[in-house]
Amino acid sequence: MNALSAIATTRQLTQRAVMRVLLERGALSRAELARLTGLSKQTMSEVFRELEGDGWVRESGRTQGTVGRSAATYEICAERALVFGADVGGTKVQAAIADMHGIILTEMIEPTDARGGEHVIAQLARMSRQLAERANVAVERLLVGTIGIPGAFNTRSQRLFMVPNIAGLEGTRFADTLATQVNFDIHVGNDVNMAAKGEQWMGEGRNVDNFVFIAIGTGIGMGIINERRVLSGAHGAAGEISTLPIGADPYDGRTFRAGALETAAGSVAIRERYEGAGGEAGLTVREIIDRIASGDTIASATLDAVARTMAEAVLAVSAVVDPERVILGGSIGARPELLERIERLLPLCMPSPPHCTVSELGSRAGLYGTIASSLDHLRESLFRTPEIDLPMPHAKPVEVKS
Amino acid sequence: MNALSAIATTRQLTQRAVMRVLLERGALSRAELARLTGLSKQTMSEVFRELEGDGWVRESGRTQGTVGRSAATYEICAERALVFGADVGGTKVQAAIADMHGIILTEMIEPTDARGGEHVIAQLARMSRQLAERANVAVERLLVGTIGIPGAFNTRSQRLFMVPNIAGLEGTRFADTLATQVNFDIHVGNDVNMAAKGEQWMGEGRNVDNFVFIAIGTGIGMGIINERRVLSGAHGAAGEISTLPIGADPYDGRTFRAGALETAAGSVAIRERYEGAGGEAGLTVREIIDRIASGDTIASATLDAVARTMAEAVLAVSAVVDPERVILGGSIGARPELLERIERLLPLCMPSPPHCTVSELGSRAGLYGTIASSLDHLRESLFRTPEIDLPMPHAKPVEVKS
DNA sequence: TTTAATTCGTTCGCCAACTTTACAAATGGA
DNA sequence: TCCATTTGTAAAGTTGGCGAACGAATTAAA
Structure with missing residues (x-):
């Protein structure tokens, strides 16, 4: 918790709480959200003013048929933040971009650049741009990407290992290199893990x-x-x-x-x-x-x-x-x-x-998994309540006193 | 975030942050803590007044030798909250209580009650009381306990399975039953898992x-x-x-x-x-x-x-x-x-x-593991910033639009 | 058609928790 | 002795949120 933040975070927390509920439940009115979150109506109004101003939510309609005054309902602007996912195989690359709801906007498949290494990385960067273009959205909206690769990504060293099927990637700092070319966060995972994640999400x-x-x-x-x-x-x-x-x-x-x-x-x-x-x-x-x-x-x-x-x-x-x-x-x-x-x-x-x-998903499992993983990271970074964490050392000296 | 909490939590959060840092770093002055947490000195003073009033911290000394006015240092009252751990085997029960630092205050071993079932549960309850008595601390200070058992505890059904070595425990709601007899939270784990946890903590x-x-x-x-x-x-x-x-x-x-x-x-x-x-x-x-x-x-x-x-x-x-x-x-x-x-x-x-x-710990690994596990749960309940979590459903309909 | 009941959303006054600024008190060094 | 430095408190200001009250909108009932 840094200076100034102690109070400032409060509003962030409530905004995040609202976004989470809204993402889960879909369109809701301010009053309903106040009841769901336990926050007061006035706070809700203020939070919505801010969220709407930042483009995170928009009015989606009005309630009808119930007793009492009708309420304006709000929904998430799902395309406010987009994610990228790509399943890189030895022969082909499947890639897609999706919105915050996980709705896939565009998707494409092409042969993996046979020259490997830097070329594959450049290919992925290009594909992300092309997908954004085709979906007619600003590339800047892309906030997170996940790449599935047949190999092991060591998170500690940030390097890729055991990638026999794609030339020139062994030992490279794959995620970092790609991240500099695309201007959003990149996560890397094993392709089979990604397929598992895909099945978890949609299969x-x-x-x-x-x-x-x-x-x-x-x-x-x-x-x-x-x-x-x-x-x-x-x-x-x-x-x-x-x-x-x-x-x-x-x-x-x-x-x-x-x-x-x-x-x-x-x-x-x-x-x-x-x-x-x-x-x-x-x-x-x-x-x-x-x-x-x-x-x-x-x-x-x-x-x-x-x-x-x-x-x-x-x-x-x-x-x-x-x-x-x-x-x-x-x-x-x-x-x-x-x-x-x-x-x-x-x-x-x-x-x-x-x-x-x-x-259930067959050859699409890996792609879905990369999208799911990106969504996880996106939601984590957008909505997770920040932990106040100085690492808590676990091992402490024990004296047996009796 | 439930009703009323939004504001009330803020002070709780800062108290927790302070306690975490203090638990990690040992004795510190208010000014140092203000610097470490980013909170202001006044807030720190106020928080310390509260924490001291509740018995969580106490003045431990004064800084000396540095330029400037000397500062009062504070430390955690480690015995403010105690934990219980017991490793139940087919032949013997090892049990101990420890303070918030993991310092073991008392420990004892006795043969497992051969009648099994309820009798073993009663034995554990009695041991916790005896240990508190011997350490000369109020039983009420015990807030969490963990029991290691050769069997599988299904967290969903809250029942114990595969306990061939101890009679009369198969299928029982072990944790709940014990918890009602001791008045603190009880967690149950497999004995080998506990030994692993022990090695993680101290081995x-x-x-x-x-x-x-x-x-x-x-x-x-x-x-x-x-x-x-x-x-x-x-x-x-x-x-x-x-x-x-x-x-x-x-x-x-x-x-x-x-x-x-x-x-x-x-x-x-x-x-x-x-x-x-x-x-x-x-x-x-x-x-x-x-x-x-x-x-x-x-x-x-x-x-x-x-x-x-x-x-x-x-x-x-x-x-x-x-x-x-x-x-x-x-x-x-x-x-x-x-x-x-x-x-x-x-x-x-x-x-x-x-x-x-x-x-490294040999036959004590299991016991240490139960203590470590209890400490984890204790710290979690005392210091973790509460997540605002309505469960976030992961699966959302995907429409491929292109 | 009018009235009652109900719900929405805003305004007002207030509280809780934090911050900044200012300052007295304590302490080591010149 | 004086000064720079640091601690800790006091006073005043800011942010975020709450409850109560109230007008507006809407359905149900008279």
């Missing part, structure tokens, strides 16, 4: 406080939502379950890099397993799974084996973080044939298996 | 934001500290790693109850393995490990195998929650012979293993 994870999103495709990754928040771990590597010691010997040198689980259940493993069991060579995983319907027993057995491994992975994950639900995604994870098998196997290896489903 | 987990505490004894359990907070999971079962599918086949009916990992690396498994390999029958695990020093190769090989399994468990845990550090505890986990072996094995199965250590 199978709605109203679920603790769940995991497992993406099974070329690689295997997981995003953990714990108490409604993304769990990142010490180095931003939480959920990197490709290395789980399941399905293959983790001490084997060949599994060291890709990880035991990925070696056993990734798409390469599936093809090898299928071909090794006498299946036709050269098929994609999608084609192999498609063949199950037409009675290909080798394909079926292959998927059985994968399911058995993945069920063990679900067991392992449940043992550690105890999710309420498991959402499967990715090109392989989204297949109902796999879900079926996993659901059959789980009760055989654990007493109370978590509820399993398939991703 | 190997100091200043480590993300770590896990693995207890290896008769059973195997884990407490996860994520971003400085205990990670509980959806059903309070996070960290129940005895069921990890490692070291034994999880689909095997025999491992279904105890869990694969525990079947492979618990104390029963160690004895069986040792005897199965031709070791002397009837030894305790402690004795088996002790024999390694005197050249018992069977004992050494037995522990090698356990270490190999536990290293895989560490790998699995790291893959999921990415801890910065792993702390080993429990009668077996605390043995340096095991740590040595695990540390040798980890680099063979994972690229960047977490730092591993042995518990």
